[in-house]
Amino acid sequence: MKLQFLGPLYAHPGPVASVCLDTSRDLDDPERALDLRWRKLRRSLLAHDADEATVGALEAAVGSDREVAGRHGQAIFAAHGSLVLAEGLPEPPDRDTARFGMLPDALALALQHGPDIPYATVAIRRVHLAEAAGGEEELQLDFETGRWPMSRVAPGARVRHRIPVEGWPKEAEQLLAELVAAVSAEAVELVVLAGDPWSVNSLLRSAPKKLLGNFVKLKDGHYRRPEPGRALMEEELGLLFEGRLSDHDRHQLDAYLGQHARHPEYVDGLDAAVAAFQRGQARALILNLPVRISRHLWVGTAPTQLALSGEDLNAFGLNYYWEEPAPGAALIRAAAGTQAELIAVPEDELPLEDGVAVLLRYTVPE
Incomplete structure (x- = not known):
């Protein structure tokens, strides 16, 4: 796994304030819980000679991931009164930590970036239109790329298409071209397919041989719809990538x-x-x-x-x-x-x- 994302942390000399905390939203009162966590870390930083301006820069970033649902955390770094880096963590830390020292404490953030597997997901649903629209059927296609596991809290751009069923063969051809380009340019390792069996199977039949080894089709075709700010097929991807290196x-x-x-x-x-x-x-x-x-x-x-x-x-x-x-x-x-x-x-x-x-x-x- 490459570490370029840590570059901003070392662009300026220390001391640096490093905070890693649980910012999960799956609580009855997440704002109160987050406020209590931050107050404790704030006191610790000030007790270890962190300056008010640097602590204030951290405070402004704490909880800035509110749009992300479920369990997660944040890693935040500030120095000399300015925010240096703030990233979401796919998993909340085992314990909240705050440190003020010459080096940023970036190990937890780096580890949560791994194994950094590039992938793509394709989810296809069959949608029945209302009688007023002729009662016909459409296919709703969601296409998303990401790098696991950071995409759990920072998913890539999701593209949605609504396609008449009869227009699927042409759309499938265009989608396959996009997938071939993603595999080549972004070194995508897995393309995970789920949803309408007819559409998924026809896509597989049309796939070029060089891409077939990258495809994974979910057995039952079902997937959970993602919560706000979360990756498409997050639960299913977790099972596929468990214990796997890139x-x-x-x-x-x-x-x-x-x-x-x-x-x-x-x-x-x-x-x-x-x-x-x-x-x-x-x-x-x-x-x-x-x-x-x-x-x-x-x-x-x-x-x-x-x-x-x-x-x-x-x-x-x-x-x-x-x-x-x-x-x-x-x-x-x-x-x-x-x-x-x-x-x-x-x-x-x-x-x-x-x-x-x-x-x-x-x-x-x-």
Whole structure:
């Protein structure tokens, strides 16, 4: 998973205020619950020397996702009195957090972006028109693209067409052309089809062979209509994508396993990850879920300036550096700042030393 979306967080020097909180709307009084949560975080930030202007910038963004129904959260960052980044979270955090420090605490946001699978959904309903309109039938087609799971709270543009049944063959031809373009241009991995059996089956019969491997047809054809601000077929997509990596990340993980088989000392563990980021040599940061990194890191102002001790940075000639109590924040900054990617895998699927590994950009020397 690429980390360009974190770019704004590192465009300006710290300190940065980072907030991650539950903004769910599936409560009897969501506004009161959100107000209580924010007050607690606000007090914590001020107690840790955050300035009023920066806290005020955060406060203006808290709850700005009110149009999104159901369970979800927000990750919000501000610095020097200005909002830096605010994004919805598909899942509310396990606990609300607020931190004021030199580095943004972006690990939770980055993890919720994964596995970042590009997909498209096509839902077709048969609509019976009123007698006044001739009592004929139409097909209502909804087409949406997205990246899972962030599309759950930030769905892509949804296009709706109303088509007379007799006009379906021509419309299906146009839709297939759009799908072929999306698969090619956006690397769409799955095209999920649901709804009217006749329309869906005719679409599949007309699909080009190169696209057939990307199609998934829901068995019963039924899907829940989305709530406001939520993705089309969200529940069904959750079942399809559960425990799945994107094709791109799977290929990266296979490459890591090849490097690990030859030279584990270069790629496995926190020591190897730090050494790789110091040289700008990491192509991807690999983390175990749940993330448990017990050792602190020492960092400077640049992404490559991180080490396992202050003495190491001092030996590099740095005069300004600090002990970073959130190692995940340091590793994510190093990855984003060196154009490395992020792959998160369950610990029981692939246990890593220290819960951390890297895929190197270059071949490990024999």
